[in-house]
Amino acid sequence: MEAAGARTSFEIERVAIIGAGVAGRSFALACAAAGLDVVLEDVMPANLRRAEAEYSDMSASVVSGHAGSLELASTVEDAVREADVAVDFVPDELESKLEIFSMIDRMAPPKTILCTPSYALSITDLASCVYRPDRCVAVRGNLVRGGDSEAPMVRMLYPAAANDSVLLAMGRFLRRLGVDVLAETDPDVPVLMKNASIAGR
Template identity: 60%
Template sequence: MKIAIIGAGRLGRAFALRCAAAGLDVVLEDVMPANLRRAQDEYAELGVAGSLRVALTVEDAVREADVAVDFVPDELESKLEIFSLLDRMAPPKTVLCTPTDALSMTDLASCTYRAALCVGVRGGLAGEAVELVRSRFVAEDSLRVVAGMLARVGIAATVVEDREEPMLVKNRE
């Protein structure tokens, strides 16, 4: 399985290393070259079965990805920007996965041409268990792909329904 990870900060880097240690092929991208160098150094120290390579652009990172996971801030503008980039640049088969505790996956997915391939993860990807968010659009196969990836890295996943109330509406009064 080929995983593209966008964002090599502390959490993205840790998840990339965890995926590589589990034998997955990982491509890591970040706008900060120092983050990528740190990831390469940490990977070299691990001596693991999977592969980790770095990419200088999002397009290079997702070129062959089965799953693309972003580690941008959990803010609407950041998520919309990365989803737009990933939607345009990733192959049509690529599942887009995003950690979010604050946003509606139904709303985020509706802003793409691949709403059935957008999966949210609640609870972060640093622990041992997470929730996969079932948006109104998501395909069961997409949930299975992400659950399978997480199982390979030792993270249990349960599927939950997306919040019924759209999170994009901040204030109704």
Template identity: 30%
Template sequence: MSQTSFEIQQAAVIGAGTMGRGIVMCLANAGVNVQWVDNNPQMLEQALTTIAQTYAHNVRQGRIDQAEADARMARVSAAADYAAIRNVDLVIEAVYENLELKQKIFRELDGLLKPEALLASNTSALDIDAIAAATRRPAQVLGLHFFSPAHIMKLLEIVRGAQTSPAALEAALALGKRMGKVSVVSGNCHGFIGNRMLHPYVLEARKMLLEGAYPQQVDASLQGFGFAMGPFRMYDVVGIDLEWRARQLAGKGQDAPEVQVDNRLCEMGRFGQKSGNGYYHYEPGSRQAEHDPEVDALVLRVSEELGFQRRDIGPEEILERCLLALINEGAKILQEGIAGSAHDIDLVYLNGYGFPADKGGPMAWADQQGLADIHQRLLALETRQGDQWKPARLIGELAAQGKGFAHA
């Protein structure tokens, strides 16, 4: 087997949670045999039942026939332990976001697997190089960041570590293609492309709640622009408690004013759609987000307790701050070489974050506005609101040359 054409025939997935289940289906649907490991045998049993039910549902909907459902299910098998998966070509780890745990798993796998096997983590933000450092094969380690639900979402962020080999990247890209994914290669930084850009975007949305806006208002403005859903509806779908629990585990970030509304919602057991209440209310069995005056009252109370003087915030300001936060971070990602092109950033936002397709993605939209205009608008925000709005160096450089991100 030549180093350039390493084909993945046999894979293993570690972790039988929501992400693990979706990833197993992605692989099985693409014709790859998958061995599945979880240290909780009961959870693995349940997960196997769940994917069997998903395939049965697909047959009822006429998406696949029974023979195809059987073939996919036949490609998936439970494995008792790591020793049972020693011959696979690729392992994808999909356990919860804890660096020490992931390093421990990678260290054990490294000792067992054949030398050419690839080790991938489905982390959404953790340092791939720190994970690779736990192994003696950093050239074979990379990130495969699937989006939830993995078997439905098109986007796959392939994260290259400092030492990931070209052959490993090539094998991952070929696998992405087989799975029917839109694959984008990202450099290694906190949050990679998508979640790194999401951070300042949701931060602005949360700040505006404290300054005078309400969740429904913020979401309505962004959905009016064409987003599939606004940030607060998105948090209800994903689960507000995920970041809350992550802050608790990390022992930091819990005191920031911007997360106090989230914290209060979580303390009330309002985790989002799954619990029937989050930023919105959901009737039993419904996914319809309904305005909840109780949440508005909570937002008002939290902002007043924190000493904010509330003011009217219109849809123009909501769009301006959320979109420009996204674009300015995108420009930094581009100037640091984390993304290969502005088009790659747009692919991430169109396929993973519900950015309106007719606008072509955040960077393409910025080019349509003209970067000189974007530059001026960022400078105006910097004057009004401080340093965090300082325009990325690249925006000033391109604006001065009359160019757009497409030429960067």
């Protein structure tokens, strides 16, 4: 068991992004522009080629020269192997989210935080289906700041089991991307857990 205060200095530097569609590519570029090391996965080679071209354009325009790196991966296992956080951009439906959460949970090291952009699902439900419920968060809102616009507000939702050091690290990570963060306990009804408790009566 970790001592009190252990891992409070945990910092997110390596980001695995699952899904290189428009949203996944935009988030990957935002992370790289913030100086983070990114591994982007997609089963469609064309999506990865687009991401590589967009990264080349972006990194060439970074005046400070402090752009992070972008690696491409064709499997989830390769993407999450050393990730501090894994963010999925699969469809926001229960079956898809459960499948990707389970895959990442099996393949990622114990340190990896599981983060999902979701407007429809309870992070408490998703966290209950993996072996690291204390390292799961959901985000709602625009994760990419547009140009000179004001910093968008992102809601970071977490299950009651969430680890404080995880929430602090995620808050710093999101603010590094230029967004404001409102952290709150998951307000959604955990349907899976509710159904399980009813079935167990």
